[in-house]
Amino acid sequence: MARLNINGKIHTIDVEPDTPLLWAIREQIGLTGTKYGCGVAACGACTVNVDGVPTRSCSLPVSSFTEKQKIVTIEGLSKTVTHPIQQAWLELDVPQCGYCQSGQIMAAAALITKHPEPTDAQINEEMTNICRCGTYNRIRAGVKLAAKNAKAGNKTNKAQRA
Amino acid sequence: MTIAQKLSRRGFLAGATAATGGLSIGFHIPTAEAAVGDTPEINAWVVVKPDNTIVVRVARIEMGQGTLTGLSQLVAEELDADWSKITTEYPTPGQNVARKRIWGDFQTAGSRGIRGSEDYVRKGGAAARIMLMQAAANQWKVPVSELTTSKSVITHKASGRTLRYGQVAAAAAKLEAPKDVKIKDPKDWTIAGKPLPRLDTKAKLDGSQIYSIDFKMPGMLNAAIKETPVPGGKVKSIDAAKAEKMRGVKKVLVIDGNAVVVVADTWYRAKTALDAVNIVWDEGANASVSTASIKAMLTEGLEAKQAFVGNKKGDLETAFAGAAKKVEAVYRYPYQSHMTMEPMNATAQWTPEKCMVWTSTQNAEAALATAVPASGLPIEKCDVIRMNLGGGFGRRSSSHDYVRHAVLVAKEMPGTPVKVIWSREQDVTHGTYHPTTMCKLTGALDDKGNVVGLHMRISGQSILAGLRPEALVEGRDPGTFQGLNAQGPEGQFGYEIPNLLVDHAMRNPPFRPGFWRGVNNNQNAIYLECFIDEMAHAAGQDPLEFRRKMMKNYPKHLAVLNTVAEKSGWGKPTAPGVFRGISQHMGYGSYVAAVAEVSVSDKGALKIHRIVAATDPGHVVNPQQVAAQIEGSFAYGLSALLYGEMTVKNGRMEQENFDTYEVMKMADMPPVESYPVPSGGFWGGVGEPTIFVAAPAVLNAIFAATGKRLRDVPLKNLDLRKA
Numbered sequence: 085m086a087r088l089n090i091n092g093k094i095h096t097i098d099v100e101p102d103t104p105l106l107w108a109i110r111e112q113i114g115l116t117g118t119k120y121g122c123g124v125a126a127c128g129a130c131t132v133n134v135d136g137v138p139t140r141s142c143s144l145p146v147s148s149f150t151e152k153q154k155i156v157t158i159e160g161l162s163k164t165v166t167h168p169i170q171q172a173w174l175e176l177d178v179p180q181c182g183y184c185q186s187g188q189i190m191a192a193a194a195l196i197t198k199h200p201e202p203t204d205a206q207i208n209e210e211m212t213n214i215c216r217c218g219t220y221n222r223i224r225a226g227v228k229l230a231a232k233n234a235k236a237g238n239k240t241n242k243a244q245r246a
Numbered sequence: 247m248t249i250a251q252k253l254s255r256r257g258f259l260a261g262a263t264a265a266t267g268g269l270s271i272g273f274h275i276p277t278a279e280a281a282v283g284d285t286p287e288i289n290a291w292v293v294v295k296p297d298n299t300i301v302v303r304v305a306r307i308e309m310g311q312g313t314l315t316g317l318s319q320l321v322a323e324e325l326d327a328d329w330s331k332i333t334t335e336y337p338t339p340g341q342n343v344a345r346k347r348i349w350g351d352f353q354t355a356g357s358r359g360i361r362g363s364e365d366y367v368r369k370g371g372a373a374a375r376i377m378l379m380q381a382a383a384n385q386w387k388v389p390v391s392e393l394t395t396s397k398s399v400i401t402h403k404a405s406g407r408t409l410r411y412g413q414v415a416a417a418a419a420k421l422e423a424p425k426d427v428k429i430k431d432p433k434d435w436t437i438a439g440k441p442l443p444r445l446d447t448k449a450k451l452d453g454s455q456i457y458s459i460d461f462k463m464p465g466m467l468n469a470a471i472k473e474t475p476v477p478g479g480k481v482k483s484i485d486a487a488k489a490e491k492m493r494g495v496k497k498v499l500v501i502d503g504n505a506v507v508v509v510a511d512t513w514y515r516a517k518t519a520l521d522a523v524n525i526v527w528d529e530g531a532n533a534s535v536s537t538a539s540i541k542a543m544l545t546e547g548l549e550a551k552q553a554f555v556g557n558k559k560g561d562l563e564t565a566f567a568g569a570a571k572k573v574e575a576v577y578r579y580p581y582q583s584h585m586t587m588e589p590m591n592a593t594a595q596w597t598p599e600k601c602m603v604w605t606s607t608q609n610a611e612a613a614l615a616t617a618v619p620a621s622g623l624p625i626e627k628c629d630v631i632r633m634n635l636g637g638g639f640g641r642r643s644s645s646h647d648y649v650r651h652a653v654l655v656a657k658e659m660p661g662t663p664v665k666v667i668w669s670r671e672q673d674v675t676h677g678t679y680h681p682t683t684m685c686k687l688t689g690a691l692d693d694k695g696n697v698v699g700l701h702m703r704i705s706g707q708s709i710l711a712g713l714r715p716e717a718l719v720e721g722r723d724p725g726t727f728q729g730l731n732a733q734g735p736e737g738q739f740g741y742e743i744p745n746l747l748v749d750h751a752m753r754n755p756p757f758r759p760g761f762w763r764g765v766n767n768n769q770n771a772i773y774l775e776c777f778i779d780e781m782a783h784a785a786g787q788d789p790l791e792f793r794r795k796m797m798k799n800y801p802k803h804l805a806v807l808n809t810v811a812e813k814s815g816w817g818k819p820t821a822p823g824v825f826r827g828i829s830q831h832m833g834y835g836s837y838v839a840a841v842a843e844v845s846v847s848d849k850g851a852l853k854i855h856r857i858v859a860a861t862d863p864g865h866v867v868n869p870q871q872v873a874a875q876i877e878g879s880f881a882y883g884l885s886a887l888l889y890g891e892m893t894v895k896n897g898r899m900e901q902e903n904f905d906t907y908e909v910m911k912m913a914d915m916p917p918v919e920s921y922p923v924p925s926g927g928f929w930g931g932v933g934e935p936t937i938f939v940a941a942p943a944v945l946n947a948i949f950a951a952t953g954k955r956l957r958d959v960p961l962k963n964l965d966l967r968k969a
Contacts, residue, residue: 100493100515100518103514104514107512107513107514110460111468111512111514112512114462115453116453116456116459116460116462117452117453117454118453119457119459119587119588119636120459120589120667120670121587121588121589121670121904122670122903122904122905123669123670123903124903124904124905126903126904126905127587127904129587157453158451158452158453159452159453159454161452162452165448165451165452170451170452173447173451174443174447174448174451177443177444177447177870177871177874178447179310179444179447179450179451180310180311180312180874180878181309181310181587181588181634181635181636181637181638182310182446182447182449182450182455182634182636183457183587183588183636183637184587184636185450185451186453189451207912208912208913209913211911211912212911212912212913213911213912214587214904214909214911215587215881216585216587216637216639216881216882216885216909217310217637217878217881217882218877218878218879218881218882218910218915219874219877219878219881220877220881220910220911220912220915221877221915221917221918222874222877223912224912224915
């Protein structure tokens with residue numbers, strides 16, 4: 085048995101404790117947006133955010149999580165594709181095959197929270213997910229655009245509040 | 247010849263028709279028919295629903311390269327459709343067989359997605375428009391010549407009446423198809439040729455896009471598989487006592503005598519149980535093969551007396567006898583893995599009446615041709631539903647072994663759908679690898695530094711010999727000479743060299759080769775373009791000018807070369823420590839060139855500062871997607887140059903996953919300036935061509951920076967410090 089807080093909902097699942105979080109998300113909980121790519125935390129296709137930290141779910145057993153940890157998958161990032169990263173990805177047509185993009189988007193979402201004005205060096209450091217179609221340059225542009233829009237959005241929100 | 251061979255052979259048409267004998271079949275295909283409901287089609291390519299939604303049928307597959315959007319643009323253009331109402335669907339290969347291949351070829355490889363079907367999909371769109379107009383003319387009782395169309399609306403200007411396509415679609419569907427269909431001049435395009443957003447982006451942003459690996463059915467089981475690690479090996483024995491007792495496990499079986507499969511409720515349980523099966527392999531004759539033994543085999547071929555001739559002109563012997571200078575070099579290209587992000591997988595459901603497969607494939611007809619013999623059922627009882635691909639790059643066209651696995655396993659459990667997923671380790675060690683070859687180049691220069699003779703002796707693996715030996719031409723594999731042919735859209739040699747010989751000593755190691763984005767152009771462009779650079783250096787001439795002298799008769803090759811020279815500022819100073827390299831090549835109908843700017847640190851660390859790339863594919867259907875393909879081709883090609891190598895030890899591939907088979911990441915990716923320069927009058931491919939020039943441009947730039955010729959890639963194995 086494992087209790088996991090996924091996208092704001094507590095799930096109780098009957099699964100072996102050594103089952104990687106990725107496979108519990110895909111097979112027990114049934115959310116397939118998080119992808120299997122390597123199983124050894126090398127490619128990043130399985131990235132989910134755990135308390136805001138991008139985490140490679142293929143290599144951590146469900147037993148290492150408690151229900152207090154907030155796990156967000158691509159399905160939980162926004163309700164209607166409104167997260168600044170998703171919006172930037174849409175605007176720049178970032179994905180090609182799209183298989184790695186769930187992981188890329190989760191990593192990018194965490195990146196612009198950590199670094200609201202990301203430099204190229206920070207993008208290189210934080211965005212280590214593999215894309216075989218080669219969308220890296222559009223991802224880079226997407227991160228910068230999202231950061232810019234998020235900042236503008238924050239200003240608007242503050243102005244509205246004031 | 248078997249049905250499988252006929253159906254899987256590249257470029258066939260008559261074969262499939264003969265094989266299927268025009269059988270008419272009527273079983274239910276869920277995705278395709280359900281999507282359209284009862285709306286009759288206008289023709290095979292176009293369905294217009296009463297609410298004006300247009301369904302464009304796409305025979306090729308989308309795997310990231312933008313073909314789905316591009317083909318829809320071409321159909322919508324001729325249809326004068328409202329682009330905002332365009333949707334798409336994939337017909338199945340079973341439907342194609344039943345309708346005598348009305349959709350033509352499903353194969354999405356060789357950069358043919360657009361160029362291989364633009365003519366008939368445009369005519370399909372144009373024919374549908376004529377039928378819709380005729381239906382409106384009939385309703386209004388006016389001559390069709392008085393009608394105009396725009397954005398899915400038919401207008402009769404004289405009376406001011408309008409009808410939407412959806413209002414006349416049912417009537418149009420009953421009309422006879424027009425015989426003569428005129429298509430638009432590309433200069434009049436308003437939908438095609440524009441940088442429209444892709445049709446399929448949104449579902450890739452929220453996890454809702456279903457790839458083959460995500461497919462679910464009620465009652466579906468999951469399976470993991472381990473095939474013999476040594477090609478040709480067999481399962482000698484298995485001890486599955488422990489695995490069979492593990493939670494969720496339903497079945498342990500051996501298929502084809504060379505693979506062990508565990509079927510369980512979930513895939514992770516299947517995989518865990520498979521790891522607990524004790525397998526003893528009979529490794530067979532290939533257990534002693536190694537990278538060194540393969541290299542020895544290829545090295546022998548470099549000097550062999552017999553070789554297949556690919557391109558021959560003049561008299562080499564005389565040219566060399568009178569040469570002022572002789573240049574010689576040996577290059578090598580290793581095995582490489584496709585490393586699609588989504589590992590191979592397929593779901594199958596088998597009953598004695600029907601075998602259905604759901605999978606990601608670049609060629610659903612070949613997938614069907616694989617499923618048929620595996621199922622033991624006739625072709626009309628089998629079909630393949632196409633799912634989204636997490637990358638193809640040629641792997642999902644080279645072999646449908648994963649489909650065979652799914653069908654064989656499903657056949658053991660009649661009625662139960664089973665999804666077989668290859669682990670990444672199974673995937674990397676059972677690929678259809680980029681073939682390994684070597685090339686010895688010998689060039690003759692006269693006293694003015696002109697190339698008067700060139701011999702390119704290629705030695706190594708033939709893809710066709712490994713995958714489709716029936717397609718060899720009197721033993722020869724024409725694909726080996728991609729980009730080196732005397733003429734033709736599949737790759738014309740772009741230099742005037744009076745005495746030339748390009749030949750191939752075929753040497754086939756036991757590992758399966760495959761079509762790998764760019765295919766044989768990848769190594770051929772390195773061999774030729776780096777050696778041209780070597781000859782330019784030997785002649786003491788600028789590499790660009792040296793090329794230009796030989797390219798007067800190849801204006802299209804020359805034009806893209808000139809584009810990158812101009813855009814990169816060739817001949818003008820670079821930043822301190824930064825050096826340029828240049829290359830050009832032609833293949834898959836397109837002309838491509840690149841300039842790379844690199845620096846190499848004192849410690850030998852390479853930095854690629856900038857790529858300037860040009861392509862002339864004749865026509866550009868979606869410029870922003872062409873730019874995306876150019877960028878992507880550099881990521882794929884430079885990954886190969888920097889890291890790509892599968893090595894062999896004891897008959898096994900040594901690399902198993904992304905941790906040991908590295909690929910390019912964000913930090914390695916250079917800025918890519920892309921210049922599509924379509925000159926019109928022909929249709930070339932886009933998904934692959936610019937990959938050809940990625941590696942040679944960088945290698946030539948490294949030489950400019952270090953004085954080192956690196957002839958045995960990948961670079962991760964080499965010392966780049968200054969000579």
